[in-house]
Amino acid sequence: MKSQTIKKxxxxGLGAMLILAGTGHLTFARKKFRAQVPDWVPLKKDDTVVYSGIAEIALGTAVIAAPKKYESLTGKIAAAFFTAVFPGNYAQYKNRKNSFGLDTDGKRLARLFMQPLLIFWALKSTKR
Structure with a gap:
């Protein structure tokens, strides 16, 4: 398979994953996402989940639909988003909150190492 096909x-896939996750924030996984909102966030946990869900849907749509000219920019924005939500993953680990099958310290710790992979995925799949 050609590298351009793999990249596409x-x-x-990244865009679809973001849209699905964003939809989950607003519907079927809303309560589970609350477990990842750090206590220091100055908004209500549910509001944070809703706003981040809307952002994920918009971001996923942009990743998929952006003209070639803006493809790299959308990837950088997605990478920044994944960086920005990392404190939520850390808070889930630190506070030992079970959610999304992350019900042990080991699983929650392993999840922290997924974030750099998401950042890499966003940058690599949209690089010009």
Missing amino acids: IAKY
């Missing part, structure tokens, strides 16, 4: 599949 990765980009569309």
Whole structure:
């Protein structure tokens, strides 16, 4: 398979994953996402989940639909988003909150190492 085809599949997969996660924030996984909102966030946990869900849907749509000219920019924005939500993953680990099957310290710790992979995925799949 050509590298451009792989890159396109990765980009569309990233966009779809963001849209699905954002939809989960607003519907079927809303309560589970609250476990990842750090206590220091100055908004209500549910509001934070809703706002981040809307952002994820918009970001996923942008990753998929952005013209080639802006493809790299959307990837950088997605990488920044993944960086920005990392404190939520850390808070879930630190506060030992079970959610999304992350019900042991080891699983929650392993999840922390997924974030750099998401950042890499966002940058690599949208790089010009």
